[in-house]
Each structure stands twice: as structure tokens, then as C-alpha cells.
Amino acid sequence: MLARLSDTDRRAFREGARAYAPTLMAIFSWGLVTGIAMSKSVLTLPQALTMSLLCYAGSSQLAVLPLLAAKLPVWTVLLTAAMVNTRFVIFSVGLAPHFSYLPMWRRIVLGYFNGDVIYLLFVKKNFPTGYVPGKEAYFWGMAVASWLSWQVSSIVGILLASLIPDNWGLALAGTLALLPIMVSAVATRSTLAAVSVAAVVALLALDLPYRLALPFAVIAAIVAGSAADLMIERADLRRIRGVNDRAGDSR
Structure with a gap:
């Protein structure tokens, strides 16, 4: 894939991946926690794997699991997921001036791969709005690193949930690892x-x-x-x- 990019885009892609690298352990632990929770819920193995690949939203995935276990109406599950993901509306508004020149389908794909930390690091880069060489590649460098880390850890959690003790405190570890990034944004x-x-x-x-x-x-x-x-x-x-x-x- 990188061979098809220009030199500028290749450098920007690698720079984005490097910028995201310090957060990988935190994302990995969150994905592991989410995978374990899905595996130990009412979801079957195929359902858990499908949720991980399609939803790609740890907070909302964790939020709806108790509702699914309680067999509440579908509208309740969808409403809860929408409420938890409200912040992505704000992220989309923030990214819109940067990628408004792209076709709608590409903006939709960008939206799927966007995330809290990705958006935070992208904003800290202070790119000018509109088209800038390497800007989209920089985003994709972070997005690919995040998506791969999340999916690998989530699937590991789903498949090996029975082997991972509940008292490991992975959720707390992930939260503590993300705190310095969040604080630096203030x-x-x-x-x-x-x-x-x-x-x-x-x-x-x-x-x-x-x-x-x-x-x-x-x-x-x-x-x-x-x-x-x-x-x-x-x-x-x-x-x-x-x-x-x-x-x-x-x-």
C-alpha cells in the first residue's frame, strides 16, 4: 500500500503511526477488556467477532452488553449506543473542514476509522484546513495503527477470555495509560x-x-x-x- 503513495504521503503515514505508537498499549488493553466482556456476555462467538469488526466502538459495545443480557427492546440498545457515541458528532464537525474536499464515501470511511485519541492527536498537529499534502496520510497512519491494535486485542480477548483472570484490572490499566494523553490536550x-x-x-x-x-x-x-x-x-x-x-x- 505504501509503495503506491507519494514520498510525502509515505512520510506522513509513518509519522502518523509513530505519533500514535505511545497509546498502543492503552488501546490494546481496552480492546482486550472489551473482547473479554463480549465473550462472557450473552453473545455467541460469531456475534462477538462481528460486533468487534463492525462496531469498532469500545465504550458503546460495553454499554449495550448489559442491555442485551437483560433482553431489553432493540430501540433501547440502539439509543444507548447512540448516546454513548454522541461525542463522535463533535469529532466529525472538527474534521469536516479538513476533509470536506473528499467524496462522501471517503468521508464516511474516515468517520468509521476515527477515534478519541486519533482525533486528539490530529487536532494537536494544527494542520491548516482544506487540502494539505500528506494530511490524509497522517490520519491514516494513526487510524490503521489504532484499528489493527484494537481488532487484534479484541479478538484475542474474545478467543481467550476463559484464560484471562477477571482480577487483572486491565480496564484500570487502560484508563491510567490514556490519562497523560488527555491531560496533555488541556x-x-x-x-x-x-x-x-x-x-x-x-x-x-x-x-x-x-x-x-x-x-x-x-x-x-x-x-x-x-x-x-x-x-x-x-x-x-x-x-x-x-x-x-x-x-x-x-x-
Whole structure:
């Protein structure tokens, strides 16, 4: 595949894979946990393998397993999965200016392979919007590394669930491994406000059904971040006006 790419795209693809490499162990542990959970649920082996390959969304996969076990209506399962994945709407909005020039089918494929960490690392790269040589290849370098790591670990968890003790604490290990990446993303005051408010809302709404705490936290983060951006922008404008006024008085 790389041989068909230009030199720029090959370099960008490898750079994206290298940028994603530090997160592979965390993703692998999450995939392992998800695979084990699916294998030990009501799903058959073919159903678990199909869910891993088609859904590719660990949080929603884990969220719907208890609902499937309780034999709740399908609409309940779909609603819960949609609520958990609400954040991907935000990710799509963020990626849209970068890939709007692509055909719809390619944007849909990009959406399938997108993920939390992929989006975070892509945004940190600060690419200009629109077409940029190597930008899509950089995304694919991260996406391929993530997808392969997830599928391998998830399938290993599905096939070897009976051999992996429940007390290994893999879910906690994956969470702790991802924390430094998430913390490093808090680079501005508006981001800090969004993260802080989202954390509080998520804790307060933790006991709500259908994992509603997650979409509520996402919405609260958007509102808090937007409000912080607006306040910072207004403060900067007042400061600029103050400097201009003082400069005018000095003349």
C-alpha cells in the first residue's frame, strides 16, 4: 500500500503511526477488556467477532452488553449506543473542514476509522484546513495503527477470555495509560474549563440510565468551552481597546 503513495504521503503515514505508537498499549488493553466482556456476555462467538469488526466502538459495545443480557427492546440498545457515541458528532464537525474536499464515501470511511485519541492527536498537529499534502496520510497512519491494535486485542480477548483472570484490572490499566494523553490536550483556558465542567457533570449524572452521563458531559463541555472562548475573546478586545485608548491619549 505504501509503495503506491507519494514520498510525502509515505512520510506522513509513518509519522502518523509513530505519533500514535505511545497509546498502543492503552488501546490494546481496552480492546482486550472489551473482547473479554463480549465473550462472557450473552453473545455467541460469531456475534462477538462481528460486533468487534463492525462496531469498532469500545465504550458503546460495553454499554449495550448489559442491555442485551437483560433482553431489553432493540430501540433501547440502539439509543444507548447512540448516546454513548454522541461525542463522535463533535469529532466529525472538527474534521469536516479538513476533509470536506473528499467524496462522501471517503468521508464516511474516515468517520468509521476515527477515534478519541486519533482525533486528539490530529487536532494537536494544527494542520491548516482544506487540502494539505500528506494530511490524509497522517490520519491514516494513526487510524490503521489504532484499528489493527484494537481488532487484534479484541479478538484475542474474545478467543481467550476463559484464560484471562477477571482480577487483572486491565480496564484500570487502560484508563491510567490514556490519562497523560488527555491531560496533555488541556493546553488552553477554554479547554480546561470544558474538561472541568464535563468531569463534574459526568460525576453528577453517573447513575443515570442508558449512559446518559456521557452525552450530558459532552454537551456541558461544549457549552463551557464556548462560553470560556467568548469571555476570553471579549477580555482580549477590552485589553486591545484599552491599549489603543492609552496610545491615543499619549499623542
